[in-house]
Amino acid sequence: MRDSVVMHEDRPDTAPGAGPVLELAGVRKTFDGFVAVERIDLQVAEGEFFTIVGPSGSGKTTLLRMLAGMEHPTEGDIIVRGRSVRHLPPNKRPTCLVFQSLALFPHRTVGENIEFPLKMRKVPPADRRVRALELMRMVRLPEGYYAKNVTKCSGGERQRVALARALAYDPEILLFDEPLSAIDYKLRKTLEKELKDLHKETGKTFIYITHSLEEAMVMSDRIGVMRGGRLVQVGTPEDIYTRPTDRFVCEFMGEVNVLPVVAADGAYVCAGLTGRFTPPPGGPQPPKGFIVVRPEFLHFVEDDDTTTENVIVGTIYNEYSLGSRMQYQVRVGDKTFIVEQSRRHACSGAPDRPVRIGWHARDAIFVAE
């Protein structure tokens, strides 16, 4: 990757892994009094695939635009390899953003698009072409596309062109603003995997934003969950999945069952439900909080089952086929629980018949209020 043709001359020759490549120190951004991003401290390691996940309006795009230099922080500092870039315009920063709209140049061919950063750096045309074809191979674009107009390319092909163009800039950090959001499911899955491969191949630091935690889980080394301009949790996909720190992170992961509970004699009770619930073993047990159970950890409890600590009785009022699995909506009082089981463990009960559902204490997550 360290091609002499495309290298930034002023780049310090830091070995990978020597300290964070990117550091945010108390970065804050307000627009006319509205706080878009609230005091973010973050360190991203060299070569990391870091994904920021959050619903729309959580400030993730503003944060990314600050990294690219299209917005400037109201407070705080952005440091790339020990050097503050806070006051640098986008064209002086070692970052490159892949826009949600891709922002390809519609009046140029695929080759001209990819060569654009090199042309701006006054690289001779012959060298540019060599590099562009090399990058096209890397992103799996056929060589014949070199002279094709970008407006004639399909959605997936345009993604690849945008990616190759960003790589041609040879940035320290590649930034992605939900580039896959407008792509259909099947192609998105392919491109996610390719992007992950490309990350490995180039060894560059990727910072990716998305509103889909699923997408983040597939690709990322670490994930930061954003809400209301704050990073509410930063961790590996495993951390986020198994140890979410609050209710928002839990619910952001999709359909989960959340029970608001209060402590009572070493166990917990939930208003509107009969029975006492055992919290997951280990960890502190505050007086109030939420017990969170994923649909796949809720199961139907047979009469001879004695190992399931937490059992509730309700009625099935809906069932859906999810292909390999079945999903049931079980009503208990005014609450609805979602149960997902493989077809082998499907419930044979008829609708409106009482069923017993339950979960093992070790499968639940307890989050404080």
Added chain:
Amino acid sequence: MATDMLEAPAPSETAPRPAPGSRALAFLSAGARCALPVYLLLAVGFAAPLVAVVAFSFATPRSFDVFATFTLENYATIFDPANTVWLSFAWSLGFAAFTVALLAVVAYPIAYGIVHLFGRWSGLVGILFVFPLFISENVRLFGWVLFFIRNGVLDGSLKALGTDGGPDVLFTPGMILFGMVYTYLPFMLFPTVLGLSLVPRDVVDAALDMGATRLQAWREVELPLAMPGLLIGMLLTFVLAAGAVAEAKVLGGQSVIVITHDIEIAFTYSQNWPLGSALAVLLMLIIGGLTLAALSRLDLDRILGRK
């Protein structure tokens, strides 16, 4: 089913009978029938006068023997080396070229402001640029005469302030150019606004993000993408300016005779319609030729991103 078919009347070999009245035009498609009134209007109002002008240009000089005589004498007169009418062509085309060049330079920053900078004030700016169009062009031009004339608004005010008075600019070619730029600014401005508003902001941001300087981003991305609008404005103002006559007559005080003024003289004062027609035909050919040459040099499809 089969028996029903037998009892039903045999299917007619001809197409369904058209409604009475439309039968005469039945050979035309529905689209052609709808467009017919427009074609008729254009034939009567546009093509016929054009044919008349072309025919007149081949008629005996100083006569009205249109369609009855054929001679190249009018064209011979124009191309006679002793004739100085080529000067009028040169003035007209020169003024038009300079007007377009100046307008492009003047209109671009204003259009950029309207699209990107003025925010909610851009609407008002746009209206203020349209407003003068509600007043007759001649009235506005005479207004400028009053402004620049000796002892007029500018000169008189400066003298009252104890200076030597304003510059003597009236009735000069420079003044004519000023008048043309002034008159045709809206016709350049709005196509330019359209062109600039077609440039996605992300695309310019992306160019800047990938190392382009502001100048590079403008030259490589913004200008080419805004070009369709600019080109429409430039063609429009070139054609208008090449056919302009009032600026030269009013602000130029007839110090310069432009070609449209020559044509007007031929049709009115000298009552030589054939010569006037020949000049008009020549002007049309020149403007048409230049326009087509400009269009073919600029690859519109490529500018518009279709290939």
